[in-house]
Amino acid sequence: MRISRFYQIQKTLLQFGLDELIPAQWQPWYARLARRSLFWLRNQHPQQPVGVRLRLALQSLGPVWVKFGQMLSTRRDLFPPHLADELAKLQDKVPPFDGARAQHLIEQALELNDIAELFSEFNQTPLASASIAQVHTARLRQHDGSLADVVIKVIRPDIKQQILADLALMDTLADAAARFLPDGKRLRPREVVSEYRKTILDELDLQREAANAIQLRRNFDGSDSLYIPFVYSDYSRTNVMVMERIYGIPVSDIAALEAQGTDMELLAKRGVEVFFTQVFRDSFFHADMHPGNIFVAREHPANPKYIGIDCGIVGTLNAEDKRYLAENFVAFFNRDYKKVAQLHVDSGWVPAHTKVEEFESAIRTVCEPIFQKPLAEISFGHVLLNLFNTARRFDMQVQPQLVLLQKTLLYIEGLGRQLYPQLDLWKTAKPFLENWVKQQVGLPAVWRQVKENLPFWAEKLPQMPNLLHQYLEQGPKQQRQLLSQLQQLAQQQQQAKAQIVAATFAAASLISASIVFSFGSPWPAAALLGLSVVFAAKALLR
Numbered sequence: 001m002r003i004s005r006f007y008q009i010q011k012t013l014l015q016f017g018l019d020e021l022i023p024a025q026w027q028p029w030y031a032r033l034a035r036r037s038l039f040w041l042r043n044q045h046p047q048q049p050v051g052v053r054l055r056l057a058l059q060s061l062g063p064v065w066v067k068f069g070q071m072l073s074t075r076r077d078l079f080p081p082h083l084a085d086e087l088a089k090l091q092d093k094v095p096p097f098d099g100a101r102a103q104h105l106i107e108q109a110l111e112l113n114d115i116a117e118l119f120s121e122f123n124q125t126p127l128a129s130a131s132i133a134q135v136h137t138a139r140l141r142q143h144d145g146s147l148a149d150v151v152i153k154v155i156r157p158d159i160k161q162q163i164l165a166d167l168a169l170m171d172t173l174a175d176a177a178a179r180f181l182p183d184g185k186r187l188r189p190r191e192v193v194s195e196y197r198k199t200i201l202d203e204l205d206l207q208r209e210a211a212n213a214i215q216l217r218r219n220f221d222g223s224d225s226l227y228i229p230f231v232y233s234d235y236s237r238t239n240v241m242v243m244e245r246i247y248g249i250p251v252s253d254i255a256a257l258e259a260q261g262t263d264m265e266l267l268a269k270r271g272v273e274v275f276f277t278q279v280f281r282d283s284f285f286h287a288d289m290h291p292g293n294i295f296v297a298r299e300h301p302a303n304p305k306y307i308g309i310d311c312g313i314v315g316t317l318n319a320e321d322k323r324y325l326a327e328n329f330v331a332f333f334n335r336d337y338k339k340v341a342q343l344h345v346d347s348g349w350v351p352a353h354t355k356v357e358e359f360e361s362a363i364r365t366v367c368e369p370i371f372q373k374p375l376a377e378i379s380f381g382h383v384l385l386n387l388f389n390t391a392r393r394f395d396m397q398v399q400p401q402l403v404l405l406q407k408t409l410l411y412i413e414g415l416g417r418q419l420y421p422q423l424d425l426w427k428t429a430k431p432f433l434e435n436w437v438k439q440q441v442g443l444p445a446v447w448r449q450v451k452e453n454l455p456f457w458a459e460k461l462p463q464m465p466n467l468l469h470q471y472l473e474q475g476p477k478q479q480r481q482l483l484s485q486l487q488q489l490a491q492q493q494q495q496a497k498a499q500i501v502a503a504t505f506a507a508a509s510l511i512s513a514s515i516v517f518s519f520g521s522p523w524p525a526a527a528l529l530g531l532s533v534v535f536a537a538k539a540l541l542r
């Protein structure tokens with residue numbers, strides 16, 4: 001199976017002429033020989049540009065590769081725009097699988113003899129079908145006897161095996177790309193594939209998605225800006241998830257939104273606000289914000305509310321990540337590149353030996369053109385992208401959660417501008433950053449830290465007398481041990497030095513002995529040889 005799939009992948013890559021990506025001089029003889037021996041597999045689309053051929057090849061390889069291409073399209077730090085733009089066109093439109101099979105899978109997962117035991121209606125024709133799962137509508141019988149409109153998401157049968165098999169082949173190709181592609185080192189194909197592996201395998205677990213949705217719903221409980229549908233966790237399993245059905249307007253349907261008199265400016269602003277709230281208040285953000293996953297509630301168009309679905313991919317941030325974002329954004333928007341560079345060095349994000357001036361100048365070079373635009377039009381996502389690309393050149397390991405955040409930010413900004421082109425991003429985002437910075441200094445910060453650490457101290461308090469006693473007893477003893485270890489170390493260093501001196505003298509005497517002997521003076525040579533033996537013995541016996 002694996003060999004035939006491997007052959008199929010090779011065949012597709014060759015028939016779309018993608019071997020062209022590796023210049024002939026980079027290919028070892030055996031690779032060229034192998035290529036020639038597959039003479040019947042010719043590039044069948046020579047007139048198409050390489051980006052189009054890459055897109056078509058991924059499309060014909062199936063959903064796992066389409067999703068991979070979609071992910072690559074967001075890595076504008078790795079690929080030139082013409083390739084990234086083509087990959088962004090990939091759509092995972094996949095024919096649905098049989099509705100009766102979906103029903104059977106639901107019955108199996110929920111241990112039902114008949115779907116009617118739990119659902120008064122089940123529509124076998126799916127509402128939507130994507131590469132990993134498909135969605136059916138149904139009516140759920142609730143505990144109190146009432147009925148609720150729900151959707152049931154079901155993971156495609158056998159998809160996991162297919163994904164695992166294709167991931168194994170992707171690993172092989174990534175190894176080859178790392179070795180043979182001229183840009184193999186910079187593109188880091190192994191890391192890219194392993195990042196993809198994690199994302200796609202996470203998407204296969206609907207329990208995970210359910211948990212994310214429940215958390216996000218709790219975070220925005222009572223919010224005017226975002227609604228997350230209720231998840232029926234009692235009926236959620238790894239491959240099946242039941243949730244409240246929503247009837248919002250897709251956010252990409254601008255005409256419908258305008259027709260019902262939606263306040264587009266407020267809607268656009270709320271998009272950015274919701275995102276920054278998730279980042280700076282909750283440290284937990286929905287990271288799959290493509291337009292297919294965002295709807296707008298039909299009620300109250302003057303006070304518009306988003307509805308978010310598909311919480312399969314979320315990002316979480318720690319305090320350090322937030323500090324990185326807030327401090328850099330503030331310094332950036334003050335055009336204080338020196339501060340940005342200094343922050344990176346002082347915080348250890350780039351190695352300590354980094355020259356601040358060089359880093360500062362690199363950041364200025366990529367960012368100053370961005371500030372040619374009015375502040376209101378500057379994209380935070382682009383600023384971040386440029387910063388990451390520059391920082392990577394200076395050996396900063398950009399954390400995956402920050403890359404995820406940067407991609408989401410680009411989506412959100414694009415969406416905001418689409419809804420309301422005059423959207424002032426800076427004005428909308430600034431209060432969040434200022435608020436965060438304020439929270440980090442002064443009395444509120446101290447109080448917050450005390451509050452955060454209180455449970456830890458409370459837990460440790462009963463152990464305190466014991467620990468203190470141990471310290472008082474052990475402290476001086478440990479200090480003495482440390483002191484004696486340090487003395488031993490100093491002695492060893494002294495010995496090593498003396499050994500080196502003795503060995504040098506031994507070598508010098510030996511060389512002199514051989515020179516003197518070659519001039520025909522055996523007795524002085526013998527004396528020197530003796531001296532050399534004495535020094536050598538000294539060096540060895542110390």
Ligand SMILES: Nc1ncnc2c1ncn2[C@@H]1O[C@H](COP(=O)(O)OP(=O)(O)OP(=O)(O)O)[C@@H](O)[C@H]1O
Nearest residue numbers: 128130131133135151229243244245246292309310
């Ligand atoms: N709660 C819901 N109420 C109404 N429709 C829904 C709901 N959840 C999902 N849908 C519909 O099903 C479609 C696919 O759902 P979802 O995005 O969760 O699946 P997916 O398999 O992860 O798709 P994708 O690969 O596009 O992210 C949505 O675009 C939407 O039209």
